[in-house]
Amino acid sequence: MPELPDVTIYVERLRARVVGQRLDRVRLGSPFVLRSVTPPLSAVESRTVRRISRLGKRIVITVDGERSLVIHLMVAGRLRWREAQAQLPRKRGLAAFDFGTGNVLFTEEGTKKRAALHVVGSAAELASHDRGGLEPLDATIDQFREALIRENHTVKRVLTDPRLFAGIGNAYSDEILHAARLSPIKLTQK
Secondary structure, X not given: OOOHHHHHHHHHHHXXXXXXXXXXXXXXXXXXXXXXXXXXXXXHOOEEEEEEEEEOOEEEEEEHHHEEEEEEOOOOEEEEEEOOOXXXXXXXXXXXXXXXXXXXXXXXXXXXXXXXXXXEOOHHHHHOXXXXXXXXXXXXXXXXXXXXXXXXXXXXXXXXXXXXXXXXOHHHXXXXXXXXOOOOOOEOOO
C-alpha cells in the first residue's frame, strides 16, 4: 500500500516531470474512479500544473486557477510515466493524465476498486480532504508523544489513524513498532 515514503517519491517524480507542463486532457478508463462531480473533470484540462503536493496519503496536482486533482491510491493504486498518447491498460487502467511530454497512467492492480480521483475547485475544498493528522517527519518529540497518547487505543491503531498521524498505514506502522520493539497491542496511555 502506498504510504508516506512511497507517496513522497511519487510526488518528487511528478514534480520533476509535470510542474510547468500543460495538462492537456484527462482520460477515464473507469468512471467509478472519479468520486466528485463539481467541478467537472474538464475544469483541470488545458491548464498548467503549478504544484504537486502530498496531503496525508493523497497526491495533489494543482493547476492554474487553484483547481486540483486529488489522487488516493488506496491499497493497489499505482502511477506510471509513459510516452505521449500511451494507451490505458484495459482491466486495470483507471485514468490517464495527458501532457505534451508524456502520460501519467493511474492503474489499480487489485480486484477491489478502491482508488479514487477527486476534482476540487478551491483551497477550501482541498482542505476538506485533509484528515488533520500530524506530519510525523515534521513533528517534535513532544508533538508526536501528545498525538500518540491523546486517545487510549492500541499503538498500532493510533499510528494508522489519519486523524492523528498523516501518511502512516499498516505496513509502515509495523516497521515503526518493530524498530521501537513495541507490541502492536500495547495501549498508548501505558
